[in-house]
Amino acid sequence: MSAISIVIEKKYYNKDPQSSDLGKNIVSTSIELMNQLGFELFTFKKLASAIDSTEASIYRYFDNKHKLLVYITTWYWAWVEYMIDVSTHHIKASDEKLKEMIKIICHASEHISDIDMPGMQLSLLRKVVVSEADKTYLTKQVDEINNLGLFKGFKGLCHKVALVVNDINPAYPYPHALVSTILEASHQQAFFAQHLPSLTEISMKKKESLERQVYTFIEEFVFKLIR
């Protein structure tokens, strides 16, 4: 049981939400509200009333709700990368390393529940990311946001995993494409299992947890491809 903190760069916000109680409240309550309402129906006004503050105060931290979503997902990817670092740094064999990485990406690692993250409800956060993260880039402003460097978190994680893929099989020509595909698929398959079950064999009705099933699917997938 350890308490760490994930540091997010200045470019993601106007005022650091980790620097004040109000800021922390904005982030944690926005995760709850996005979970309840979905990103579209989530508004700063509703958030303000939920934390007994005002719209104006929230705008001092984030320009708009889209930037807040980018912040939240960046935090999530930074956390995934941190988890990967602590649980793989001691593993020498590349394929074991990759397996553990995939486990963490699929939320199927035993280590995940070990970490206490003050002010962040990880299970809620994961739900929000599964349902909403794609909206960070599925927007007409994608190039603008990308130019500001705001997708660094996702790209960095993708690259880190791709390096290990490359280690295992330097001849495989699509390491990044493969990793970005499984990063997306790990969310989509969980989402489909819950909402559009005919799109996947992964099912809530099976004994194994969703996360474990997704892991099995993706792990097989990756290793059949690169070996």
Add this chain to the structure above:
Amino acid sequence: MSAISIVIEKKYYNKDPQSSDLGKNIVSTSIELMNQLGFELFTFKKLASAIDSTEASIYRYFDNKHKLLVYITTWYWAWVEYMIDVSTHHIKASDEKLKEMIKIICHASEHISDIDMPGMQLSLLRKVVVSEADKTYLTKQVDEINNLGLFKGFKGLCHKVALVVNDINPAYPYPHALVSTILEASHQQAFFAQHLPSLTEISMKKKESLERQVYTFIEEFVFKLIR
């Protein structure tokens, strides 16, 4: 060169847009506008002024812009399924059949340009689907919409391809999960190549077309997995 028409069920609209000039105009102009503005900035008011009509008239065809997007993507999947039918019905070998299906899904088939689709600009439509289709289900109303049967088109296509996967290797345990993954990946990889190129080896700078590169990536992918 043939002219066919794709028929969409009543549940997708209030008034059949294929039944009038105004309706056709609504659909084809909405595709142009969504392409220019993106789904978020696209509004019925802008659409009305673009076709010299009124908001009220558009609402007579579609309840809201989300339903219009569902209609458009459903039309797209129905078209993909039609293309698959005509270009694979004569193929007996399952693996050849699957290859052709993947080609069409990736928009890399030679047959695609053969078909003349009156009132539908297929290349624009494809762009809209790549950027916006996920938003049909990434919404809090996903279960509601699913209960109305509005995801039948996507599910049907997924199942059709999954059956062929199952034919090739009945022991492979995840045919639907695999197919839904490649359906998504075929869009995502094209999107990444254009907007977030560090996430994929598929690149606009290579000689081969994006579509062809995506096809190569995904075809290898599928056959290594199921054989």
Add this chain to the structure above:
DNA sequence: TACTCGTGATAGTATTACTATCATTATGAA
């Protein structure tokens, strides 16, 4: 003491996502 910093309170604006009503025009059946 004065100053500024973070926050709250309040107000205002353009736009969105509808809903409602009524007028006009085109179509086609009697």
Add this chain to the structure above:
DNA sequence: TTCATAATGATAGTAATACTATCACGAGTA
């Protein structure tokens, strides 16, 4: 031809959204 009906246009209105702006207040700091 006439009458009825359906399709569209014109206009208005509403609640909510996504902001922007201004001022006031209290706490801590120099």
